[in-house]
Amino acid sequence: MTGPIRVLLADDEELIRAGIAALLELEPDIAVVAQAGDGPSAVDAVxxxxxDVAVVDLQMPGIDGLAVAREIATVSPGCAVVILTGHGRPAHLQRxxxxxxxxxxxxxxxxxxxxxxxxxxxxxHRYVDPALAADALAAPPxxxxxxELEVLRTAGPDTPVATVARRLHLSAGTVRNHLAAIVTKLDATxxxxxxxxAADHGWTD
Incomplete structure (x- = not known):
């Protein structure tokens, strides 16, 4: 490989993005060639x-880091994606x-x-933060x-059943059945x- 490693940084917080760029630019073999503040801009920049590498925040406006990773795999398969996050949970890692x-x-x-x-x-190669990898191995599936996850994400803690049913094109009875099954499976009160x-485990993010 000749020349520096070309890096894209994508994070909606400009101060964090600028700080990471400054740190990486100190490395003689790394060059930050583009920056983006949201998901669609990150894909356009790629x-x-x-x-060569896209360092992408997990949570961004437009589309999140996971969707950006999937898009990059299509538009530039040779670009390796690194997810950078302040909210790392085992479920995030798996996704x-x-x-x-x-x-x-x-x-x-x-x-x-x-x-x-x-x-x-x-x-x-791959890299996963060791502490998060250990948590992921111990985390329940x-x-x-x-x-059921789709219903729970849409319902949240208090969205009316009728609203959930309308958004998901289901009957109110079906939504109630799903919510009852969810409560049972999670041993919830x-x-x-x-x-x-579900939110604590990162399943609904």
Whole structure:
């Protein structure tokens, strides 16, 4: 490989984005070639600049980091994606890897760690924060079906059943049955408690 590793940074918080860029620019073999403040802009920047590595925040306006990772896999398969997050949970890690991300790093990691991760994923390797990897191994799998998760995300803690039914094109009775099954599967005391449990595990994010 010749020349520096070309990196795209995508984060909706400009101060964080600028700080990461400044840290990476200290590395002689890394060049930040583009920055983006939201998901769609990140995908457009990948098309325009063809970076080797995209460092993408998990939660961004427009489309989130996981959707960005999937888009990048289509528009620029040679670009390795690193998910950077301040809200790392085992479920996030699992979905990030499924979306094609090659790295998963907490925002609190030292700049030297991120630079090393950029090098690793550019070389074709993977990197997952060790503490998060340990948590993911110990975490219970989500017991809810994809449809139940969709119902729970739409319902939240207190959205009326009729509204949920209309949004998902289901009958009110079907929504009630799903919510009852969700409460049972999560061993929750109520719909609100079920939503809290799922959110704590990152299943509804």
């Amino acid at each position: 098309r325009a600049h063809r970076p 990030a890897l499924a979306a094609g991300a090659r790295g998963f790093v907490p925002k609190g990691a030292p700049g030297s760690v991120l630079a090393d991760v950029v090098r690793r994923v550019r070389a074709g 989500c017991p809810l079906s994809p449809r 109520s719909r609100q408690d079920a939503h809290r449990i």
